[in-house]
Amino acid sequence: MSLLKVENLSVRIAGVTPVDCVSFSIGAGEAFALLGESGCGKSMTALALMRLLPPGGRIAEGQVSFEGEVLGTLPESHMRTLRGRGMAMIFQEPQTSLNPVMTIGDQIAEALPTGMTRNEQKAEVLKLLEEVGIPHPETRIHSYPFELSGGQKQRIMIAQALAGRPKLLIADEPTTALDVTLQAQILQLIKRLAKERGMALMLITHDLGVARKMANRVGIMYAGQLVETLPVDDETGLARAFHPYTRKLMAAVPSLERAGQRLAAIPGRVPSLNQPFTGCRFADRCAHAFSPCAATLPEWNNLGDGHAVRCHLAVQADTKPENETLQPLKAAVPGTVCVLAVRNLQVTFAQRTGQLFGKQNIQAVDGISFELAAGETLALVGESGCGKTTAAKAILGLTEISGGEVELDGRTVSHFSEHQFKPFRRLAQIVFQDPYSSLNPRMRVGDILLEGMTALGVGKASGRTKAIAALLEKVGLDPDATGKYPHEFSGGQRQRIAIARALAVQPKLLICDEPTSALDVSVQAQILNLLADLQREEGLAMLFITHNLAAVGYLANRVAVMRAGKIVETGTTRDILIRPQHPYTKGLLESVV
Numbered sequence: 001m002s003l004l005k006v007e008n009l010s011v012r013i014a015g016v017t018p019v020d021c022v023s024f025s026i027g028a029g030e031a032f033a034l035l036g037e038s039g040c041g042k043s044m045t046a047l048a049l050m051r052l053l054p055p056g057g058r059i060a061e062g063q064v065s066f067e068g069e070v071l072g073t074l075p076e077s078h079m080r081t082l083r084g085r086g087m088a089m090i091f092q093e094p095q096t097s098l099n100p101v102m103t104i105g106d107q108i109a110e111a112l113p114t115g116m117t118r119n120e121q122k123a124e125v126l127k128l129l130e131e132v133g134i135p136h137p138e139t140r141i142h143s144y145p146f147e148l149s150g151g152q153k154q155r156i157m158i159a160q161a162l163a164g165r166p167k168l169l170i171a172d173e174p175t176t177a178l179d180v181t182l183q184a185q186i187l188q189l190i191k192r193l194a195k196e197r198g199m200a201l202m203l204i205t206h207d208l209g210v211a212r213k214m215a216n217r218v219g220i221m222y223a224g225q226l227v228e229t230l231p232v233d234d235e236t237g238l239a240r241a242f243h244p245y246t247r248k249l250m251a252a253v254p255s256l257e258r259a260g261q262r263l264a265a266i267p268g269r270v271p272s273l274n275q276p277f278t279g280c281r282f283a284d285r286c287a288h289a290f291s292p293c294a295a296t297l298p299e300w301n302n303l304g305d306g307h308a309v310r311c312h313l314a315v316q317a318d319t320k321p322e323n324e325t326l327q328p329l330k331a332a333v334p335g336t337v338c339v340l341a342v343r344n345l346q347v348t349f350a351q352r353t354g355q356l357f358g359k360q361n362i363q364a365v366d367g368i369s370f371e372l373a374a375g376e377t378l379a380l381v382g383e384s385g386c387g388k389t390t391a392a393k394a395i396l397g398l399t400e401i402s403g404g405e406v407e408l409d410g411r412t413v414s415h416f417s418e419h420q421f422k423p424f425r426r427l428a429q430i431v432f433q434d435p436y437s438s439l440n441p442r443m444r445v446g447d448i449l450l451e452g453m454t455a456l457g458v459g460k461a462s463g464r465t466k467a468i469a470a471l472l473e474k475v476g477l478d479p480d481a482t483g484k485y486p487h488e489f490s491g492g493q494r495q496r497i498a499i500a501r502a503l504a505v506q507p508k509l510l511i512c513d514e515p516t517s518a519l520d521v522s523v524q525a526q527i528l529n530l531l532a533d534l535q536r537e538e539g540l541a542m543l544f545i546t547h548n549l550a551a552v553g554y555l556a557n558r559v560a561v562m563r564a565g566k567i568v569e570t571g572t573t574r575d576i577l578i579r580p581q582h583p584y585t586k587g588l589l590e591s592v593v
């Protein structure tokens with residue numbers, strides 16, 4: 001008997017059906033991953049299982065059973081017991097999921113079964129803290145969430161979820177906010193605990209690598225529906241996938257092997273769920289669509305060995321979509337002209353010590369040096385807090401430097417006054433991580449692009465409208481985007497606007513600070529393709545700041561690895577990713593899932 005059985009589940013909220021006719025089951029001790037891009041209905045499915053839908057949301061059709069008991073009819077008091085002892089959930093964002101005014105010990109104790117004495121509760125909390133790898137549990141039990149790092153908070157969330165000894169752990173993007181090393185540690189911890197406790201796992205993720213590493217079986221969701229389920233393992237991954245959407249996702253993942261090729265991009269956008277559907281929801285974007293696709297909803301087809309797919313192609317014997325052929329990019333030819341030279345750069349911050357008027361200096365960037373030529377991409381990699389972004393801000397004159405120098409286009413600019421630096425400001429531009437907060441929501445796109453050109457005197461005023469239209473075309477946006485506001489665009493389109501804004505002032509150096517970390521895999525592919533084109537066709541020098549080593553392998557010519565403010569290793573991308581020398585680099589690479 002399945003531990004969890006979901007049959008034809010549909011969720012309705014504010015006139016929209018974010019989950020439509022979803023069915024799957026999870027056996028005891030099994031690890032199942034629900035995989036898909038933002039807004040496809042993964043988290044809403046999990047919330048429906050826990051009966052924790054947001055206000056106005058309801059299960060419109062279908063049913064969920066746990067150990068044979070149908071959950072829809074259970075009284076709320078019974079459901080409260082089931083949440084914790086039957087199913088427990090780890091949420092994506094530990095920062096907002098923990099109570100900031102309660103100690104972590106009290107928060108974990110709240111989730112323990114009732115009837116324990118205070119001493120028994122304390123002993124159990126200490127045991128759980130130790131189990132999830134929190135150092136010094138005796139001291140930490142009295143800490144508040146703000147005293148913990150992001151990784152430690154996620155461990156507390158796991159301890160809280162385990163407190164009721166659940167049979168099924170639902171983990172909703174448990175590592176999205178963490179860097180590569182912490183991600184590997186948390187995933188290993190979840191996998192180990194699930195194995196030790198014989199606990200089933202339902203993992204919600206948009207990361208194909210995480211699904212492959214953690215799950216025995218994967219369900220792929222698209223626009224509110226499950227479109228494919230198949231067994232998966234670390235060796236073969238999703239190689240057997242049939243559905244054209246799954247196969248496109250696989251071909252959109254960047255890697256060292258795909259450097260020099262255009263990643264697969266899925267044309268168009270996910271359809272709005274605020275409309276009735278008749279046929280396959282992927283039909284408008286599918287290269288294999290044929291006559292029945294737009295008119296008839298495909299049935300489930302069993303392909304054997306636990307593999308099932310919802311696609312009309314599967315009905316036809318021996319028909320399987322061909323492997324995606326990736327098109328070659330124009331050859332990259334890094335120039336010899338040095339655009340950026342950083343020599344012994346240092347940035348020091350003063351930090352309070354906790355004693356009255358006490359301060360100490362923190363060396364955020366500790367004597368880093370590198371050069372970057374036109375048409376070349378250098379990746380600056382390392383864990384959160386290693387000084388990558390501070391170094392970028394220092395290069396751009398946005399943070400005061402305490403030592404060393406920065407040379408832009410042959411001139412040492414690091415000690416220039418604001419007035420002296422102004423003519424050089426257009427030479428180096430930055431694209432930030434979050435396309436949602438980096439554009440002024442009150443300005444139309446045309447004005448956003450015009451602002452920098454006017455302020456820095458780029459081009460003649462009469463030619464700027466034409467230049468903006470050309471820029472929008474270059475980054476793959478329609479010319480009518482000029483009259484729209486940022487909120488009218490998707491995340492990927494906003495990142496294109498941010499890139500167009502940077503290009504509007506004709507820079508020689510583009511600093512990209514985690515430009516794809518907030519994006520889904522298919523949108524990430526579009527942005528990486530665009531950056532690869534810009535490097536090749538515009539001869540832009542790019543400083544690519546990231547902890548995504550797959551994107552580094554795809555895009556960068558050279559890599560500099562940063563740790564605690566210092567560069568510990570540099571080399572060609574191939575050398576660093578295949579033959580790392582420094583133990584820290586080796587550790588980073590081993591953490592990649």
Ligand code: SF4
Pocket residue numbers: 243244245280281282283284286287288289290293298310311312313
């Ligand atoms: Fe493509 Fe048709 Fe299959 Fe949908 S049903 S994925 S449109 S081939």
